[in-house]
Amino acid sequence: MRISRHLEKYKKAGAGFMAAVLVTLLWATASITPSRALADEAPAAPAAAATGDAAATAGTAAAPAAAPAPTEPQMVKFADINSGDTAWMMTSTALVLMMTIPGLALFYAGMVRKKNVLATLMQSFAITCLVTILWWIVGYSIAFTPGTNPYGVGGLSRLFMKGMVYMHDDQKLTVSHLGLTIPETVYAMFQATFAIITPALICGSFAERMKFSAMLWFMGIWLLLVYCPIAHWVWEPSGWLASKGVLDFAGGTVVHINAGIAGLATAIMLGKRQGFGKEAMAPHNLTLTLIGASLLWVGWFGFNAGSAVASDGRAGMAFAATHIATAAAALAWMFVEWITKGKPSVLGIASGAVAGLVAITPASGFVGPSAAVIIGVAAGVICFISSTSVKKAFGYDDSLDAFGVHCIGGIVGALLTGALASKEISGSDGSVLIQLLGVGTTLIYGFVMSMIILKVVDMTVGLRVTSDDEREGLDISQHGERVE
Amino acid sequence: MRISRHLEKYKKAGAGFMAAVLVTLLWATASITPSRALADEAPAAPAAAATGDAAATAGTAAAPAAAPAPTEPQMVKFADINSGDTAWMMTSTALVLMMTIPGLALFYAGMVRKKNVLATLMQSFAITCLVTILWWIVGYSIAFTPGTNPYGVGGLSRLFMKGMVYMHDDQKLTVSHLGLTIPETVYAMFQATFAIITPALICGSFAERMKFSAMLWFMGIWLLLVYCPIAHWVWEPSGWLASKGVLDFAGGTVVHINAGIAGLATAIMLGKRQGFGKEAMAPHNLTLTLIGASLLWVGWFGFNAGSAVASDGRAGMAFAATHIATAAAALAWMFVEWITKGKPSVLGIASGAVAGLVAITPASGFVGPSAAVIIGVAAGVICFISSTSVKKAFGYDDSLDAFGVHCIGGIVGALLTGALASKEISGSDGSVLIQLLGVGTTLIYGFVMSMIILKVVDMTVGLRVTSDDEREGLDISQHGERVE
């Protein structure tokens, strides 16, 4: 009877989504009409617009300045596409998807108790699917096309990815103004993987107690109301933070601070797990966590070096900075733990590596190897403190430290990017003050909006599972499955 | 004594294969002689033959039409190779191998009972090795070189991959007529990974009961008598289905329908597992299954976008369609299950994702994002029904739903490709009727041949393990190992 009541709730939730999906289907069918008309509106970009390596491998020496930088997606000739850049960006996209599934899914799943392992994996996987569909419907369009109001979001020209075309006979296709040498489809998918991992990161804060249906609602709304706007502000040239000169090469602010602060909001709104602080809640299988951390590391090359949107020297420098900073952070965390607690733990070194990856993310394209070491060590030490002492002090149950590692690590990275950005490498100087503006905006906007969305979902679907369901474990109570 | 009798059998089987391997070795040694002679026969292709991006990055605007499309592998200059296309194709090959090991191996291993997990992993791994060797000996040659009879197989010019050369001093190497801008070695390996995963998929239908030796024999014969011919017919321009205009971008028919229908044959020939329907045969560890599904998704970008055999806009469009269709199918399956059964399961969403990947495979290079959503939703819903109600109705033990997901999903995809193929994207219109021809041929030829091969193997080696071995589990009975 309790059961049945629940099923009802689920069904409602489910049905709701189902409806959504179906509706979009109609739209979809509508939107398959050849987009030639639409496409031609955009002026074909002169081949010379191709920049950097594109030009290079095309054998010309055209400096980027040669043509006015385009400000919106446009149609180009097949010949303007650089196959090397495209190869690297498709690879990067695959790598970043691998970061979430199975990477992050395993990283988190290994830290929960055995009765919640499947539910934890399910969160990352379901978010991957949900975000992809929302991204296709409207996410990409409002985040990465120019908007009219710098404080608002982008336009709707890419609704249902209409107008993102490849025209076989005319030998033409569209490119994003943010990546002129690769197909727009690839750029849109690359960004999709970023939109996927950000909400997935939040799951670390409310592990082992959130209702699956509520999680879907929260994530879906959060993506559109929080992620897309912030991504637009920071990364789309017409966004206000971008024009202010905030530096965020691969998403320290947009992805990590953003996810981390939302995580804190969930930890506060959902409250602690039953028995938190009393019972031992040791990670049930750190083998999974270590596999996850390793795949995160490997995939992060796509995340950071891929953010150069080219297969060039800038990407190479980001690649090196990422690898070195991660190693430094992992060792820093390990040694601090070793000295303070007497033993270096597997969870510790893995957490340190992730902290380093997070902190180098905004800096990767702006700093060299040595600055990367400084950022790494700082992230390792500071995140160790925030995930242990600080958490204990305030007593919130940021279960898997999405806030402690991603938000704090992201802040460390964002500010140090301002301090250490090298003009030689990036051509632009960083400023701690401007970085603070980006950080502050994200913290405030992200936290407030997350709290509001959570409240709404709580009043409608209900955020938390029943005490019995929590005790039995989410695997069985939410998904009717169990790991032997 | 029973044991010993068994060992005998195994040894026989083993010895048989051993022999095979050794024989090929002799051939091999013979075939190391410099292939210059052979090579020169092929006319060096004019650089202009390089198409699409190749030309593009080579700085020329040569339309593909510029040179008569070659019809067989040939010798080209180093300069005709496009490094971007080659980079993407090598990456794709690695990704597709990753789909089978560890991807598919884990996807299946997580669904069996604990006593069969190693044996299930072993099947995928051993097939990978076996097919690779057969591919080197003759598979690639009969599948991807032109033949004399459109209803037959290709020629023997690439026996032992002789004639597939790289000549350092002459700065020349061979390319396949199916991929003019990449080395033939890369194309042959890319196709090898397709030949590997197809038989590996079949394992899902006879899980937990087939003799390992029998499996090796069946797969080896099946590859040469079923996979190679169908691949040749559909993909090699001289094949009859190819000339009829059957569209199969990445293998919906050749790989998935083909594997699925063979799976049904094995399920019928081997019969049900002991206790099927009576005992609970729940998946023992869906963590493995979810890791597998995730790696399948990630690797599938190589499968579909790689099938463009170039790093260009067509690949990009295939990439996007693949990702979006998968997400749609996973959600569709999840919501249907949620509404009909009351809970969304991990196995469900993972199965849905795979169903979507299967269905978008033939369509990927021919449709845009919105059509991809339609294909995905259709696949998710239909495969859910075929793997549950239909299977229950007919009562065959398609243990892990190789038929229910791959054959049915493949059919959905093949037909919808005919219906939704976009002339804008592919330059060619699809036809449901012609697609039906491809589907029907594969279903009939594949099913009949599989039954025959199974019968022969059953009469010689014996298909099924003894009832005691099945009860004890294949891990110990077939491989003398066990997971703690």
Next chain:
Amino acid sequence: MRISRHLEKYKKAGAGFMAAVLVTLLWATASITPSRALADEAPAAPAAAATGDAAATAGTAAAPAAAPAPTEPQMVKFADINSGDTAWMMTSTALVLMMTIPGLALFYAGMVRKKNVLATLMQSFAITCLVTILWWIVGYSIAFTPGTNPYGVGGLSRLFMKGMVYMHDDQKLTVSHLGLTIPETVYAMFQATFAIITPALICGSFAERMKFSAMLWFMGIWLLLVYCPIAHWVWEPSGWLASKGVLDFAGGTVVHINAGIAGLATAIMLGKRQGFGKEAMAPHNLTLTLIGASLLWVGWFGFNAGSAVASDGRAGMAFAATHIATAAAALAWMFVEWITKGKPSVLGIASGAVAGLVAITPASGFVGPSAAVIIGVAAGVICFISSTSVKKAFGYDDSLDAFGVHCIGGIVGALLTGALASKEISGSDGSVLIQLLGVGTTLIYGFVMSMIILKVVDMTVGLRVTSDDEREGLDISQHGERVE
């Protein structure tokens, strides 16, 4: 009280490292000064210096000979970078990192007893971090920059990777003389992943009994005193083995023989595990081992094809040889075991695959598919014997066969490379004698140095855990963690 004494020890060890890390930090800060000055010293390389595909995709036909081959890292224009080669090399670097974490980590972790699984994973992960930092400090510089004395190591021009630059405004960056078409940062990271996996391989020989602190000290010292010199001798043109003409395409000698012989030294110095030979020490979870073997296989394409340092036909040939040899070796091991022991084991086929990968490593760029089969079969059979009969005969506890598979497999590969290298493919003939020189040097130098380092570490930190710690398991005794 025993505990406390231990903690002391650990803390000391830890503190030591900590210190090291901190010191380097100071240096680091110092070394962030713009490297323009330093950079300009190097003469800008003429665009024509770009070789192979680089030239190709740049549309020119410049033969490599066109310019005198550079002998040290130098500054080039953005336009000299080939985006396709760079894409492949970044991908390869990610793949090779994936080989160690999680690949090798899992391959080994699955073979130990459950009480040591985390400690085994931790070894690979910690080595990854430690080596990365040492590589940044000095490793890359002494291994891959030219030295004054062919029997010594390289120079210090890349200390802290100073001088490895990317200059945004001048459109210039540095490249290594060993890879003219990709950024030096990418080359340095690619080589870093080789420097990471080599020590990680050694862990197989001393599994389940070495103190974590001792392991860190040993690996750190070994990297600088053994790996770097040998890498320099064999791969850096000014090294004496390189000039003697030793062929080692991807590291059969530098990586595998080197790691394997060091492994033997550790097995001898640490002695056997408690109960070795008496108690059953069966692998606790071969699922992990099979995942590991699969990821090693997939990642190895980056290892071998990546060693072409280009995305060209040579890489393609290395790719094909790698895949085919691996399959042949896996089948060879499986059938030999099947015939001699009565059952084909999962551990067997996985070990065979690794043996094949090891043996083809030095040969990959020099042989074709058929020679690859011969090398594979030889490796499979010989390594099977060395890991079973030979090990039993001598009675050393090479726990996970780092010596039996990597050293022996490496020797098989190195010698067969001399015998089978194809002039057509590589432009150079091989010589078994010269190969023997490389093998012998590595065996002797590596073994002696390893013994010395081990002795020193034993006298200071102590190599082996206490008998109680060993019995309780390293997971809890070394890291205070446990897998449920």
Next chain:
Amino acid sequence: MKLVTSIVKPFKLEDVRKALSELGVSGMTVTEVKGFGRQRGHTELYRGAEYSVDFVPKSRIEVAVKAELVDRVVDAIVQAAKTGKVGDGKIFISDLDRVVRIRTGEVDDAAL
């Protein structure tokens, strides 16, 4: 009351359970155990080296029953668990002073 503890082959558990419930004994507690006895374990391969695992997985079934039911329970178990092959297992019968049902506090026969 008596406590009937039987060690049986795991795949026989289901049959035993059915047999018992036919006697109206619906409750039981099952433990997965390692059995050593005449039945030898299988041999495992490890890098080609063979060694024998001397324990066999078994299921240990505990049933508390009224004294008068014991004989029928034992017969039922023997019937259900028997394969005639070595390793079928054992049944141990011992005495119980008292049985309590935690939920209700009921004792002895009422608690079963």
Next chain:
Amino acid sequence: MKLVTSIVKPFKLEDVRKALSELGVSGMTVTEVKGFGRQRGHTELYRGAEYSVDFVPKSRIEVAVKAELVDRVVDAIVQAAKTGKVGDGKIFISDLDRVVRIRTGEVDDAAL
């Protein structure tokens, strides 16, 4: 001495342990077991097919105690393990001839 064996819901283990140590009974041996009884297991989904798992995970707690302590031990366990819902479990009390502490060789009450 008596052996008090109780089958309780796993999440009650901690409470039972506390209750017992308050009685000065610090030692106990716990086994994870599968329980069959009135309480039904949950139902699982498998590729959309549903089936019910009829066992429930339980914790089996063995405590050897002086005869005179038995009643208080039983009460303590009942108090601690009770939720009032079906499936709370059972307590079995049986007699022990002898108890030995391996470390010292002490026997009976001294060994507890």
Next chain:
Amino acid sequence: MKLVTSIVKPFKLEDVRKALSELGVSGMTVTEVKGFGRQRGHTELYRGAEYSVDFVPKSRIEVAVKAELVDRVVDAIVQAAKTGKVGDGKIFISDLDRVVRIRTGEVDDAAL
């Protein structure tokens, strides 16, 4: 017959088994259990936070033997399982009404 149940340190299991078979007792049933007692468990780290695990893994060995064998069996176990350190474990001896060998139906001593 008597049932001798001993709780020992896992790594002593092998020794105990050897000792018993020397007495001609080849059969036994072993369960992996969690032990609580004087011996404290280790402490674990979790994101730097430390907490102690209060149970210790133990092996529970059940052997049914003829009454007259009990003393020698107990001695053998004590000898084999003793390390002298806290946590060595306990031995419980209780009475068995009956023993049945399922395969043959033999009862009591014949069944052992």
